[in-house]
Amino acid sequence: MKAVLLLAWLGLLHALRRDISTAPSTRLVSCVTAVVRQHFVSDRTLVVSASRNEDDLLGLLVHHIARSVRPVEVKRPGSSLAEDLGRYYEKTGHYVILSNNAGDIGEQADHLVASASWNNEARFLIVVTLPVDSPRQEALSVMREAWDEMRALNMVVLVQFETDFHFYTWFPYQSDKLCADVEDVELLNQWTWEKGGEFLSSELLFPNKIPKNFKGCPIKAVTPYYKTFEARYLPEFLKGLNFTIEIESKYWEIYVDLEVAIRTAMEDVLLGRAEVAFGAIPLFKDAADLADPSFAYYESKYQWYVPCAKPFSRLEAISRIFSLPVWAALVTSMFLIAVVTCSLARRSAESHAYTTPSTALYNVWAVVMGVSVTEMPRTSHLRVVIFPWIWYCFAVSTVFQAFFTSYLVDPGLQKQITSLEELVESGIEFGFRPEIGLYYERSPYKVHQDVLKLHTFCRQTHLCIDEIVKTGLFATVAETWAVEKHLSSLRDSDRELVCPMNDFDSFPIRIVCYFAKSSFLLDTFNRILASVVESGLNIKADRVRKVGVTLDKFTEDEYFVFGTSHLMIAFYALLVGQLLSCVVFLCELIRHKNLNRP
Numbered sequence: 001m002k003a004v005l006l007l008a009w010l011g012l013l014h015a016l017r018r019d020i021s022t023a024p025s026t027r028l029v030s031c032v033t034a035v036v037r038q039h040f041v042s043d044r045t046l047v048v049s050a051s052r053n054e055d056d057l058l059g060l061l062v063h064h065i066a067r068s069v070r071p072v073e074v075k076r077p078g079s080s081l082a083e084d085l086g087r088y089y090e091k092t093g094h095y096v097i098l099s100n101n102a103g104d105i106g107e108q109a110d111h112l113v114a115s116a117s118w119n120n121e122a123r124f125l126i127v128v129t130l131p132v133d134s135p136r137q138e139a140l141s142v143m144r145e146a147w148d149e150m151r152a153l154n155m156v157v158l159v160q161f162e163t164d165f166h167f168y169t170w171f172p173y174q175s176d177k178l179c180a181d182v183e184d185v186e187l188l189n190q191w192t193w194e195k196g197g198e199f200l201s202s203e204l205l206f207p208n209k210i211p212k213n214f215k216g217c218p219i220k221a222v223t224p225y226y227k228t229f230e231a232r233y234l235p236e237f238l239k240g241l242n243f244t245i246e247i248e249s250k251y252w253e254i255y256v257d258l259e260v261a262i263r264t265a266m267e268d269v270l271l272g273r274a275e276v277a278f279g280a281i282p283l284f285k286d287a288a289d290l291a292d293p294s295f296a297y298y299e300s301k302y303q304w305y306v307p308c309a310k311p312f313s314r315l316e317a318i319s320r321i322f323s324l325p326v327w328a329a330l331v332t333s334m335f336l337i338a339v340v341t342c343s344l345a346r347r348s349a350e351s352h353a354y355t356t357p358s359t360a361l362y363n364v365w366a367v368v369m370g371v372s373v374t375e376m377p378r379t380s381h382l383r384v385v386i387f388p389w390i391w392y393c394f395a396v397s398t399v400f401q402a403f404f405t406s407y408l409v410d411p412g413l414q415k416q417i418t419s420l421e422e423l424v425e426s427g428i429e430f431g432f433r434p435e436i437g438l439y440y441e442r443s444p445y446k447v448h449q450d451v452l453k454l455h456t457f458c459r460q461t462h463l464c465i466d467e468i469v470k471t472g473l474f475a476t477v478a479e480t481w482a483v484e485k486h487l488s489s490l491r492d493s494d495r496e497l498v499c500p501m502n503d504f505d506s507f508p509i510r511i512v513c514y515f516a517k518s519s520f521l522l523d524t525f526n527r528i529l530a531s532v533v534e535s536g537l538n539i540k541a542d543r544v545r546k547v548g549v550t551l552d553k554f555t556e557d558e559y560f561v562f563g564t565s566h567l568m569i570a571f572y573a574l575l576v577g578q579l580l581s582c583v584v585f586l587c588e589l590i591r592h593k594n595l596n597r598p
């Protein structure tokens with residue numbers, strides 16, 4: 001009897017123990033498993049995270065979930081993250097976080113966020129493992145904590161109330177008072193244990209939470225540079241989404257330096273003082289590591305600008321028809337022929353037109369000019385010398401005249417600087433804004449290091465361009481759009497003084513907005529920015545900016561009006577000749593008078 005009693009007692013105890021220790025957690029596990037089966041839809045990894053004192057539940061849960069096909073990974077605070085490194089970087093698709101209360105969320109969140117596969121766009125199920133008396137209150141405090149720590153929007157909190165399980169979530173931007181902070185939670189669905197466990201309604205646990213109407217909620221944007229086209233359109237688009245916009249400009253008010261302005265704007269975004277930074281901020285790696293860049297809505301490039309080649313003066317152009325040795329040969333042979341003809345004429349019975357040095361030189365000069373001599377040479381000796389000279393002068397002057405006329409029309413251009421090497425060698429001053437130097441700092445090319453060594457700063461693009469216009473001895477590198485914008489505000493004559501250097505010493509930039517890492521506004525903005533690009537607003541802005549700026553200055557098939565001004569040089573030569581002959585004439589008169597004086 002005693003033995004039977006003992007057995008019965010032992011059996012009761014066993015049954016009781018089973019019931020106490022496993023029944024609620026079995027229910028919880030089958031509820032969570034149901035969520036995993038029905039609401040975690042993709043094949044991505046499922047991460048189960050638990051605090052230190054949840055071993056039993058964790059084991060049971062993983063045992064059940066692992067039956068479904070997807071990979072399951074267990075993470076606990078303090079476990080090593082080393083296995084993450086060097087392995088695959090596939091983003092986690094789902095998280096199940098087991099937590100006693102709001103207090104132990106922080107520790108687990110830190111561990112999860114530090115992992116390389118962290119994905120705040122995943123679906124999160126936060127399971128409060130102990131039954132609570134006021135489920136809504138508990139869900140709210142857990143949700144608040146989790147939102148602050150993880151900034152994930154697709155979060156559902158599961159709390160146990162009596163024998164049921166309640167699913168709570170929150171929706172941002174419900175009104176102009178309820179914006180991006182968790183102020184309230186909503187009961188989405190329930191899971192009851194009756195009939196073996198099922199959801200009470202078919203409500204989705206992870207609905208889309210980003211609204212199309214932001215209900216007048218505030219959004220703060222910082223902009224380092226406010227004079228860009230997106231500054232005009234973005235606020236309009238945001239107004240269309242019913243945001244209340246506050247824009248803080250960093251450039252003109254506080255900073256003169258664009259680089260500093262961009263850096264402070266980025267800091268504001270990183271520290272959460274603003275939601276978005278926009279306005280002429282390029283996509284670069286250092287920034288993209290810290291903040292999320294948006295869709296690139298504008299492309300431009302950094303381009304070098306140099307003074308345009310100046311046209312030669314006409315006199316200079318004409319002197320360049322022949323090279324110096326040819327000119328020298330022409331002059332010496334002229335004198336040589338004069339001497340030869342003179343001495344030959346004296347020896348033979350030549351008329352006096354060739355016997356004195358002055359008349360001989362005069363006649364030789366007449367041949368050069370293509371006009372008639374005073375008298376034909378009579379002797380064959382002289383003819384043998386003069387005849388080749390006539391042919392020589394005919395050939396030379398034909399060539400000369402051909403070039404002469406074309407140089408009168410277009411004297412040609414001096415050489416323009418066409419590469420960075422030439423620029424460095426030319427010794428002219430060049431400068432750019434400080435942040436552009438960053439692009440050259442990491443460059444392996446020697447010429448870029450030379451550029452860095454020799455450059456000066458000019459703080460603003462329009463000042464650099466003005467320097468080129470003013471001095472003609474300056475070069476700069478800047479964004480094409482900024483330069484074109486400034487050029488279109490200049491006079492035509494000034495605009496023609498600034499030329500792009502070449503196409504290959506330039507580097508492209510893409511203009512983006514930056515958001516705090518994993519901001520859920522990114523998608524909304526990307527949609528706006530894509531529509532800006534697709535509707536061609538960026539191209540229109542370009543067109544408006546470029547009014548008046550023509551890139552190729554020399555259009556072909558243009559007729560040329562040959563005016564007196566182009567012949568100026570010929571008239572000057574004539575004038576000088578007349579003056580000279582007058583002087584000679586006067587001298588001769590005076591000399592004659594003196595000779596005739598008794």
Ligand SMILES: *[C@@H]1O[C@H](CO)[C@@H](O)[C@H](O)[C@H]1NC(C)=O
Binds near residue numbers: 175213214215217242
């Ligand atoms: C914008 O939000 C305000 C505040 O919530 C609301 O009263 C208004 O109707 C909204 N406007 C539009 C066009 O939806």
